Amino acid sequence: MRTILLVSCFLGLLLALPTESEQKLDAQMTDALFGLSLTALKESNGPVVVSPFSVAMALATVNEGAKEKTSQEITDVAFHGISKEKVASWFKSKLEYLKTDYSPLSVASAIYIQKTLNVLEGYITDVKENFLSSVDKVDFAGEPQIQRQKINSFVNETTQGHIPELLGAEHVSSDTRMIAVNALYMKSSFKDKFPKGSTAKKPFHNEDKSSKELDTMSGTHSGRFFENDDFAYGDMPFTDYGYNFFIVFHA
Structure with missing residues (x-):
């Protein structure tokens, strides 16, 4: 997992x-x-x-x-x-x-x-x-x-x-x-929305080396991002001032 x-x-x-x-x-x-x-x-x-x-x-x-x-x-x-x-x-x-x-x-x-x-x-x-x-x-x-x-x-x-x-x-x-x-x-929306046309099936890799094709959003956004050998971190602001979406996951 x-x-x-x-x-x-x-x-x-x-x-x-x-x-x-x-x-x-x-x-x-x-x-x-x-x-x-x-x-x-x-x-x-x-x-x-x-x-x-x-x-x-x-x-x-x-x-x-x-x-x-x-x-x-x-x-x-x-x-x-x-x-x-x-x-x-x-x-x-x-x-x-x-x-x-x-x-x-x-x-x-x-x-x-x-x-x-x-x-x-x-x-x-x-x-x-x-x-x-x-x-x-x-x-x-x-x-x-x-x-x-x-x-x-x-x-x-x-x-x-x-x-x-x-x-x-x-x-x-x-x-x-x-x-x-x-x-x-x-209920809110991202300040910078992902283009609907850019959503496509891409592999999601599990820790057990298996993978599954999932709908994946993609796009280029400005914001804070950090990555090292252990984990990656990023955040995206919502349209509502003062609210951000943070994501942290293993590298």
Whole structure:
């Protein structure tokens, strides 16, 4: 399997210029999110698509209600030691921008909790305020599959039908107590479009030396590109200002 890391990255989400401390936090969070994506690739034996923003946001909503050792472990492993207060503040600022008409990216977040559990009002308030997340009490114990379908419908609607079934039957059971879901949907176009007439069948080479003919876009574009003996990297801007498409793959 050839591992390819695709990252739809938004840069400079705030309309105002960030302060020095905000720039530092942006860099720290970007590093933490990139680390999460690499971990997901490392643990997969096949093709995988992962949104580090979604994974990190789901973990952050869980960490909002965690305490002591559990909270510290999430903070250290997922966010490289960045305090959960700073993480919550960072997500809040990004989500406030993503709600505006300027953004081509829509985000939806929801937490589903077994209805027999007692949830602190402060937690519900915090996740709604910092992560724009809804908190729903459901009956995992009595109707796990009905709740699974409810969650899948939420994700399917948010992603405009691109993820019809996030959770399989094996992922939810009567023992499930909490599921944190975050879904992203983005629709945009490359600033420099690939000519349709240049698309042609070309071989795609796998790591096992096999190859397959696939429709391949081609064109000449300006932008950032880097290549060495280990990997190649490039990025292409979208028409929406501040959004770029990055690709990193083995050389």
